[in-house]
Amino acid sequence: MIELRGLTLSLGAFALRDLSLTVPAGGYTAVLGPSGSGKSVLLRLVAGLLAPERGEVRLDGRDATRLPSERRRLGFVFPEAALFPHLGVGRNIAYGLGAAGLPAASRAARTREIARALGVEALLGRPVQGLSGGEAQRVALARALAPAPRVVLLDEPLAHLDPPAREELRAELTRLHRELGFTALHVTHDQAEARALGQRLAVLREGRLVQEGPRDEVLARPADEFVARFLGAGAAAG
Numbered sequence: 219m220i221e222l223r224g225l226t227l228s229l230g231a232f233a234l235r236d237l238s239l240t241v242p243a244g245g246y247t248a249v250l251g252p253s254g255s256g257k258s259v260l261l262r263l264v265a266g267l268l269a270p271e272r273g274e275v276r277l278d279g280r281d282a283t284r285l286p287s288e289r290r291r292l293g294f295v296f297p298e299a300a301l302f303p304h305l306g307v308g309r310n311i312a313y314g315l316g317a318a319g320l321p322a323a324s325r326a327a328r329t330r331e332i333a334r335a336l337g338v339e340a341l342l343g344r345p346v347q348g349l350s351g352g353e354a355q356r357v358a359l360a361r362a363l364a365p366a367p368r369v370v371l372l373d374e375p376l377a378h379l380d381p382p383a384r385e386e387l388r389a390e391l392t393r394l395h396r397e398l399g400f401t402a403l404h405v406t407h408d409q410a411e412a413r414a415l416g417q418r419l420a421v422l423r424e425g426r427l428v429q430e431g432p433r434d435e436v437l438a439r440p441a442d443e444f445v446a447r448f449l450g451a452g453a454a455a456g
Contacts, residue, residue: 219243220369220403225263225273232259233425236273241418243278246395246402248416248433250409250448255422257405261371264403266290277369288317290369293362293400297374299354301346307357308333308342314365328364335394336360352383356390363398372404376411388414409450413437421445 220241227234234256241247251257262268264275266287275283282290293314301310308329315325333339336356346354355375362370372391376384392415395402406412412419413433420430421441429441440446 219278221276223274225270227270234259235425237427239420241403243401244399245417247418248412249405249420250412251422256425258373261373261405265292265294265371291367293367293370295359295362295372295375297377299358307344310357311360311364332360332364351379369401374406
């Protein structure tokens with residue numbers, strides 16, 4: 219479970235202001251908001267890549283606010299694949315397994331297992347140069363999932379894919395979440411993506427959480443006109 223308590227951080231035009239949010243263990247929460255609303259700042263605070271001015275990040279009930287990123291057992295998927303260019307596909311996927319201290323045979327077996335789950339097993343021996351956008355992002359997702367993290371953070375992971383690849387990977391994320399049971403916090407500005415993936419929705423505006431709850435409830439009863447307009451789908455504030 220992820221618990222965010224009163225997170226506050228100012229980074230020029232990007233800020234979070236007294237934000238509190240709970241992501242249930244094993245749940246999938248999609249965070250929406252326009253550009254500059256603080257979505258990526260939120261993920262980086264959870265990941266430990268930024269430190270809040272005030273507030274707490276709690277993981278499974280423990281205060282992780284000052285815990286180094288590498289000790290949080292998190293997977294992070296960026297908007298672009300950000301693969302290591304000097305490593306092939308297989309070594310990219312296995313990158314986090316070395317830090318976990320697994321023996322070579324176990325690393326190889328886990329790499330094949332997660333590559334198979336993402337449909338990239340045939341790419342394991344290839345360099346990352348020349349991969350399509352969809353292939354590269356699948357490899358990035360495999361790298362994030364290989365160490366079996368308890369939490370996966372996804373920062374606009376489908377934003378740079380063409381529509382067919384975006385739809386395919388969206389379906390893969392739904393399947394993988396169902397099968398692997400990780401806790402997911404996914405930020406996006408794409409309403410259709412959030413509705414398709416999020417069991418819960420959280421809407422940010424200017425660094426503040428304006429509504430959060432089960433997807434169907436938020437869509438049916440938006441808190442105000444801004445949420446209604448932003449979510450679309452025929453929702454109207456009541």
